[in-house]
Amino acid sequence: MKKVEHIGIAVKSMDVSLPLFEKLLNTACYKQEAVESEHVLTAFFKTGETKIELLEATAETSAIAKFIEKKGEGIHHIAFDVEDIEAEMKRLQGEGFVLLNEVPKRGADNKLVCFLHPKNTNGVLVELCQEIRS
Numbered sequence: 001m002k003k004v005e006h007i008g009i010a011v012k013s014m015d016v017s018l019p020l021f022e023k024l025l026n027t028a029c030y031k032q033e034a035v036e037s038e039h040v041l042t043a044f045f046k047t048g049e050t051k052i053e054l055l056e057a058t059a060e061t062s063a064i065a066k067f068i069e070k071k072g073e074g075i076h077h078i079a080f081d082v083e084d085i086e087a088e089m090k091r092l093q094g095e096g097f098v099l100l101n102e103v104p105k106r107g108a109d110n111k112l113v114c115f116l117h118p119k120n121t122n123g124v125l126v127e128l129c130q131e132i133r134s
């Protein structure tokens, strides 16, 4: 794993949280993107080598809606940048971790992603990210 690619933060309202994080980080959001498959709206901020990803649910079935209902707003996941996501998924499966998707899926900001179940990672939802190279 090369670095922490982003930290995902679940928010109730992007309209409220986007300007708040712009003030907090003293930097403008560089990208907003809806990811229909995850039922989320995302907003990204660069913070040095890593990023902050705000996530607002766009449907009640979204993982973000369920998370906020149970735990409230806050840190939802940590994403790690990997060179070869399929090789990393295979390695982690071999180590006994539970993958939440069998094949990499399209994430936000030009990434292929895969999640690991938090029950096997000390309660931390982990995302693997590989940049899509064209």
Ligand SMILES: CC[C@@H](C(=O)O)C(=O)SCCNC(=O)CCNC(=O)[C@H](O)C(C)(C)COP(=O)(O)OP(=O)(O)OC[C@H]1O[C@@H](n2cnc3c(N)ncnc32)[C@H](O)[C@@H]1OP(=O)(O)O
Binding pocket: 008, 035, 038, 040, 042, 053, 055, 063, 064, 066, 067, 070, 076, 077, 079, 100, 106, 107, 108, 109, 111, 113, 115, 117, 118, 123, 124, 125, 127
């Ligand atoms: C925009 C795309 C992408 C990117 O490019 O960056 C994203 O970041 S998308 C982010 C949103 N998508 C996901 O989170 C997908 C992966 N998540 C899941 O598949 C599910 O959320 C889950 C982790 C399998 C949980 O779903 P489910 O079992 O249906 O929900 P429960 O509410 O019943 O939770 C079960 C259990 O897990 C605990 N939990 C849930 N979410 C988290 C979390 N983020 N961090 C830590 N723990 C989490 C939850 O509290 C339950 O625990 P117990 O109550 O102890 O059973």
Ligand SMILES: [Co+2]
Binding pocket: 006, 008, 053, 077, 079, 127
């Ligand atoms: Co993410």
